[in-house]
Amino acid sequence: MDLKLTNKVAVVTGASKGIGLAIVRKFIEEGASVVAVSRTLTEELADLVEKKSVKHLPIDVSMERNTAELSKKLGEVFGRIDILINSIGAVDKRRGEGFLATPNEEWEQLYDLNLFSVVRFTQAALPHILKNDERAIVNISSVNARMPEMLLPIYGTTKAALNNLTKMLAGEFGPRNIRVNSISPGPVVTPLWQDPENGMAKTIGSFAAMDSEKVFEELPKMAGITLGKFAEAEDIANLAVFLASERASMITGADYVIDGNMIKTI
Numbered sequence: 001m002d003l004k005l006t007n008k009v010a011v012v013t014g015a016s017k018g019i020g021l022a023i024v025r026k027f028i029e030e031g032a033s034v035v036a037v038s039r040t041l042t043e044e045l046a047d048l049v050e051k052k053s054v055k056h057l058p059i060d061v062s063m064e065r066n067t068a069e070l071s072k073k074l075g076e077v078f079g080r081i082d083i084l085i086n087s088i089g090a091v092d093k094r095r096g097e098g099f100l101a102t103p104n105e106e107w108e109q110l111y112d113l114n115l116f117s118v119v120r121f122t123q124a125a126l127p128h129i130l131k132n133d134e135r136a137i138v139n140i141s142s143v144n145a146r147m148p149e150m151l152l153p154i155y156g157t158t159k160a161a162l163n164n165l166t167k168m169l170a171g172e173f174g175p176r177n178i179r180v181n182s183i184s185p186g187p188v189v190t191p192l193w194q195d196p197e198n199g200m201a202k203t204i205g206s207f208a209a210m211d212s213e214k215v216f217e218e219l220p221k222m223a224g225i226t227l228g229k230f231a232e233a234e235d236i237a238n239l240a241v242f243l244a245s246e247r248a249s250m251i252t253g254a255d256y257v258i259d260g261n262m263i264k265t266i
Contacts, residue, residue: 003245006031008134009078010244011125013061013117014088016042018190019140019240022233023085026241028052035077037061037088037121061088061117062109071124081128083244086118087140091155091192095203099153107154114158118165129178136244139166139182140236143259146184151203159184163255170253179252181243186259187219188231220260227260 010027014020016038025048027034033053036045039060048054055077064070074081090113094102118139129135144156145163163182170180187193193200194212201212204219220228235258242248243256257263 001247003030003241003247005241005245008032008082009035009080010083010085011035011037011074011081011121012085012087013037013121014086014140015056016040016045018192019185019188019233019236020085020087021045022237023087023240024048024054026234026237027083027244028054030241030245032083033078035074035081061121062113064117064120067120067123070120071127074121074124075128080132081125082132082135084122084125084129084137085140085240085244086121086137087240088117089114089140089142089159091200092152095200096151096207098150102153110154111158111161114155115161115165118162122169126173126178130176133177134246134249135178136248137169137178137180138240138243139163139180140240141166141182141184141255143184143186143257143263145255146257146263151207166255167253174252179243179248181248181251181253182255183236183239183243184255184257184259185231185236186225186257186262187223188233188236189216190233193230223262224264225260225262229260231258231260 010032012020012024012034015024015036021044024034024036035057036054037057037059041056049056139162141162142159145159148156166180166182201215205212205215239256
């Protein structure tokens, strides 16, 4: 299916690895140009910058405060913006220590990264997006917006707020022909899970007395994932790019869960 993204420009945050990097690759496959925003330039992203229509903006989204200056930076790269993908995100530093052991400053830091950076980037990109036809914003959320996770008391609440923000933006900007949707993945094979020092697989393994490799084998069954496996980053990217395209022209204000039927409620 031709998604008709040739000559479109997409801004993707959290673009250096995981889901963000997969989304960058998918946009390139579909003929779009990409402004890849990340704090660091990984080898994989650098390869795309060298060979494809990708430009890297080295921005720490948690530190960027001047929305007007950010808007200028984003708009100058290709001279237009059609699509914004807010893919930035992180989880709690203190996993499994409980609500009372989590200091207020860590709540503020994670809300600033997972929610307020989305607010700032959306405010910065919208003036450019409004100039074009067939515009879209896609926010990468999480199943933990619907399923509170005791190991991560902050993370899930930031994503629940992000889903609410998505609905609000869809309502306000729908009459101006901008579609806004979110995607809520379950466990995905990304560095967030795979990192040998600080990945979620290691965290869960420490509580369940199993190594990280065993966690990847057993967690789908433990979590009730009907398909019996983790999602791949490409699964999320395929949907994100589809939702950003005019093929999804009647879809807005929706949250798409990609979890292999882990969530059983309607």
